[in-house]
Every structure is written in structure tokens, then in C-alpha cells.
Amino acid sequence: MLDYIIVGSGLSGISIAEHLLSRGKKILVFDDNSQASSTVAGGIYNPVILKRFTLAWNANEQLDTALSFYENLEKKLNVKLIKSLPIYRRFHSIEEQNNWFSAMDKPFLSEFLDEKLVSTINPHIPSSYSFGHVKNTGVIDTELLLEKYREYLLHINSFQEESFNYDDFELNSDHCNYKKWKAKKVIFCDGFGLKKNPYFNYLPLSGNKGEYLIIKAKDLKLEVAVKSSVFIIPLGEDLYKVGATYNNWDKTKVPTQDGRDYLLEKLNSFLKCDFEIVDQVAGIRLATKDRKPLVGKHPKHKNMYCCNGFGSRGVLIGPTVASELIKSIEDAIPLSEEIDVKRYEKLYQADLS
Ligand SMILES: Cc1cc2nc3c(=O)[nH]c(=O)nc-3n(C[C@H](O)[C@H](O)[C@H](O)COP(=O)(O)OP(=O)(O)OC[C@H]3O[C@@H](n4cnc5c(N)ncnc54)[C@H](O)[C@@H]3O)c2cc1C
The missing domain is CATH 3.30.9.10 (D-Amino Acid Oxidase, subunit A, domain 2)
Structure with a gap:
């Protein structure tokens, strides 16, 4: 039995995977290369919005978390990812x-x-x-990060390079089945793939x-x-x-x-x-819609989560928001309301009716 299935290994999936592995969780990550946001990103971390000269949402707090997150990954993967610029x-x-x-x-x-x-x-x-x-300010080499992180996941038998096919997915009360795997929980970090995700496509992404x-x-x-x-x-x-x-x-x-x-x-x-x-x-x-990430538990299925909507600041937002999500699941620390998908529950209800 796996603890978590993670769908997507962009900046969101990597951040989620790292926080789970640091807690000793058994994970399996799926990616089919259908999206490329994290690979083509400029990789810039810059807390200032350069059009209006204002601070980006929570950027000051996110900066320290992000830098120590990427520094740890540099050591773990033995690559240079951060360039001060x-x-x-x-x-x-x-x-x-x-x-x-x-x-x-x-x-x-x-x-x-x-x-x-x-x-x-x-x-x-x-x-x-x-x-x-x-x-x-500086840049994270996101392309190298994705490549090396996937190699690492493969090395620990935690990566499947294939499409996550919803028809093969089955939810039970305390676990889910996917093909030959069983997992306690699933987290969707599928980027724009969310549009094809029958569980979370009600969200305004x-x-x-x-x-x-x-x-x-x-x-x-x-x-x-x-x-x-x-x-x-x-x-x-x-x-x-x-x-x-x-x-x-x-x-x-x-x-x-x-x-x-x-x-x-x-x-x-x-x-x-x-x-x-x-x-x-x-x-x-x-x-x-409100320029805040889409994070949290599915309105109906208690073992299903998403971590998405990083806009043009995934490098800074990813590590902090992923940590918040994992703390909410594992330590029962409530998510901040501004990122919690609960704020869009009415859209889910409207979708059902
Ligand atoms: C041109 C451009 C420039 C940018 N520049 C910056 C920048 O300088 N700084 C910054 O902080 N941010 C930047 N961003 C934003 C940043 O790239 C995103 O916020 C971040 O990459 C989003 O990460 P993600 O993991 O949520 O999504 P993605 O990177 O899209 O990852 C989602 C992953 O899920 C996989 N997937 C989806 N559906 C399935 C499925 N059914 N089965 C298996 N796998 C699936 C996809 O293949 C993909 O790998 C930029 C974005 C763009 C487009």
C-alpha cells in the first residue's frame, strides 16, 4: 500500500513529493509530459511585481522557504540549481x-x-x-531540477512515466486503486491537465x-x-x-x-x-480568478487533493504552499482560507446540479 499517488512532477509535484518523502511517506509519481510550464519557465524568483512596483502575494515569506527548499535539493541531487542574479x-x-x-x-x-x-x-x-x-533575486534552473528529480524518483522506484488515466482509477472509503497500485491518498499536481481532470475541473483555472x-x-x-x-x-x-x-x-x-x-x-x-x-x-x-493558488481537499472525496494555480510565480509559491497542504493532511493544521479550494465549493455544487 502506497501512502500517496501524485499526478504531475512539475514544480508543484516536486514540492509535494519532497515534503512527503521528508516524512518517510511511500509515494508514486506519474507524469506523461503533457504539460511544460515548469520546464519552459524563466525560473526567476523575484518578490517584486515590476509593472506596479508592489510586493507579490506573500512573496517575502515565501522567499526564505523557497531558497532553503532548493538548497536542500541541490545537496540531495548533487546539482547546481540556484543562481543569484x-x-x-x-x-x-x-x-x-x-x-x-x-x-x-x-x-x-x-x-x-x-x-x-x-x-x-x-x-x-x-x-x-x-x-x-x-x-x-535569482533564477532556479527548473529544467535541470525536473530532469534530475525524475531521475531520483526513478532511482527510488517512485516514478511512472505515463498518463494517469481516470478510467482506471477507483476510490474506496479509505484508499484508492489505480491499475496494480493501492494508495491511501492521491494528490493532483497536474497543472493545466486539471482541465481534463473530472474531479477538480470545476475549479476556475x-x-x-x-x-x-x-x-x-x-x-x-x-x-x-x-x-x-x-x-x-x-x-x-x-x-x-x-x-x-x-x-x-x-x-x-x-x-x-x-x-x-x-x-x-x-x-x-x-x-x-x-x-x-x-x-x-x-x-x-x-x-x-483571484490570483491565489488552488490547494486542498476535494469537496466530496476525503482522500483526494489538489495543488495547482501558481500563476507566474511557481518557483516561489510551490515550496510554501505544498508544505501547507501536507501539514493540513498529516498534522490537521487548517489551510489558510485564501488558498483553500473550499472557497470554490459553490462551483462544485453548481456543477453537480
Ligand atoms: C512562459 C512562462 C514563464 C514562466 N516564468 C516563470 C518564472 O520566471 N518564475 C516563476 O516562478 N514561474 C514562472 N512561470 C510559472 C511556473 O512555470 C508555474 O507556476 C509552474 O511551473 C507550475 O507548476 P505546476 O507543477 O503546477 O504545473 P506544470 O509544470 O504544468 O506541471 C504539471 C505536470 O503534470 C503533468 N500531468 C498533467 N496531467 C497529467 C496526467 N493525466 N497524467 C500524468 N501527468 C500529468 C504534466 O505533464 C506536467 O509535468 C512561467 C510560466 C510560463 C508558461
Whole structure:
């Protein structure tokens, strides 16, 4: 008998798996590579919303938890996952510069917003205005994390690379059966796959497609991330990630010509050196109606849970929210109301009627 089946091994599934393994639980994780949000993510951890200069939801508290979570994974998997990387916001007007200074008076933001503005950061990224430096930021190599974590799960016989097929799933009062396996509980960390999940598809999850270009720019030699109309994130070896787009209509993970044209237009407006496009990737962000994650127990089935809806901040949100969910199941510590799927119970009832 397994303690838990976990469906999905993106940032959510990995966070859940880690918290369970640290409690000695026996788990089995399924993934069919149908979604790619965690693989294509920029991987940035940055507590500040760079459009409005406000602190992202609970980001201050999530930052420490996330960093120690990824540090532990670095040791466990013997890989380098965390790269501290300053972010520079390229201002487009004097008004934006002034907003930066006003924001510094808000709680916690002074920890992250450098009061000294910088006039130049790179000869190939000129600007009529200054740049604001966001402190304590960086990137997690999510692609490497997913690859290495799956290898680790395989090594401990806890990974099945296959689709979780709901027709083969059967719920009993104190356990569930799935093919040849029995488990006490199941947690769905299925990302946009939730739309096909008959148990949780009543939840208001909407996908927002994001695309990145990967470019090679030999002369750029940029060692910080720059946020102008789009982000440019150094990857090493003269490669940079450029993006991302926001598209509410297309729900596929297929890169598009429109996405490419949009990103090129934005990039050409501020990058003044030669570059070539070497790749283009796309994934679906997991957006929710109230911009809070979707976490907790199914309204009817007591052994069934979900952990989803991380929006564009899964790197920071995942470890904290997964820990909250596991504490609620194992230690009976109630989930905070703002993330608990209970807030959407009326939608479930409406779906039934
Ligand atoms: C373009 C883009 C840029 C982003 N940049 C950042 C960033 O810089 N920083 C940041 O913090 N966040 C970023 N995000 C957001 C971040 O990627 C997400 O919040 C996070 O990856 C969501 O993780 P998840 O595990 O919930 O979903 P996913 O990564 O989508 O994982 C779900 C997994 O479930 C699997 N699955 C689904 N259904 C089934 C099934 N039936 N059977 C088996 N397996 C199944 C899928 O294959 C997938 O692996 C970005 C997202 C996008 C799209």
C-alpha cells in the first residue's frame, strides 16, 4: 500500500513529493509530459511585481522557504540549481522612476528596491532613463531540477512515466486503486491537465500561454537580467532567454509565429547588437480568478487533493504552499482560507446540479 499517488512532477509535484518523502511517506509519481510550464519557465524568483512596483502575494515569506527548499535539493541531487542574479528594471519614463521611489516607502519593498538608480548597465542596452536594481533575486534552473528529480524518483522506484488515466482509477472509503497500485491518498499536481481532470475541473483555472525566444548574442556579455518591455535573462555561453508573451486564447504548448514576431519587435526596441534565434519554447501559466493558488481537499472525496494555480510565480509559491497542504493532511493544521479550494465549493455544487 502506497501512502500517496501524485499526478504531475512539475514544480508543484516536486514540492509535494519532497515534503512527503521528508516524512518517510511511500509515494508514486506519474507524469506523461503533457504539460511544460515548469520546464519552459524563466525560473526567476523575484518578490517584486515590476509593472506596479508592489510586493507579490506573500512573496517575502515565501522567499526564505523557497531558497532553503532548493538548497536542500541541490545537496540531495548533487546539482547546481540556484543562481543569484540581479534584475535591472529599465525605466520608460520619469514617472516610472518616481514610482520606484514612492514604492520604497511601502512595507518590505525597501529590502528589494535599491535606492541608487544606475544610468548604464550594458553598451548594447541604451536607455534615455535610468535602471532600477531589484535586490535578492535569482533564477532556479527548473529544467535541470525536473530532469534530475525524475531521475531520483526513478532511482527510488517512485516514478511512472505515463498518463494517469481516470478510467482506471477507483476510490474506496479509505484508499484508492489505480491499475496494480493501492494508495491511501492521491494528490493532483497536474497543472493545466486539471482541465481534463473530472474531479477538480470545476475549479476556475484558466491557462495563459507564454512563449520565450532563446537567442545567441556573442557581443552582449550581459551578466544580469534586464526587464524592459520583455525580460532578457542570461543563460551562459552567450545564450539568453527573451520573453515572455501573454496569450489567453491559445491553450497549446506549441510555439507560434505571432509569439516570435511579438518578442522580436519588443527585443529590437531596446537591444542594439546582433543576435540569432536558436530556439523558441512555450508553456501554459496556471492563472486563477483571484490570483491565489488552488490547494486542498476535494469537496466530496476525503482522500483526494489538489495543488495547482501558481500563476507566474511557481518557483516561489510551490515550496510554501505544498508544505501547507501536507501539514493540513498529516498534522490537521487548517489551510489558510485564501488558498483553500473550499472557497470554490459553490462551483462544485453548481456543477453537480
Ligand atoms: C512562459 C512562462 C514563464 C514562466 N516564468 C516563470 C518564472 O520566471 N518564475 C516563476 O516562478 N514561474 C514562472 N512561470 C510559472 C511556473 O512555470 C508555474 O507556476 C509552474 O511551473 C507550475 O507548476 P505546476 O507543477 O503546477 O504545473 P506544470 O509544470 O504544468 O506541471 C504539471 C505536470 O503534470 C503533468 N500531468 C498533467 N496531467 C497529467 C496526467 N493525466 N497524467 C500524468 N501527468 C500529468 C504534466 O505533464 C506536467 O509535468 C512561467 C510560466 C510560463 C508558461
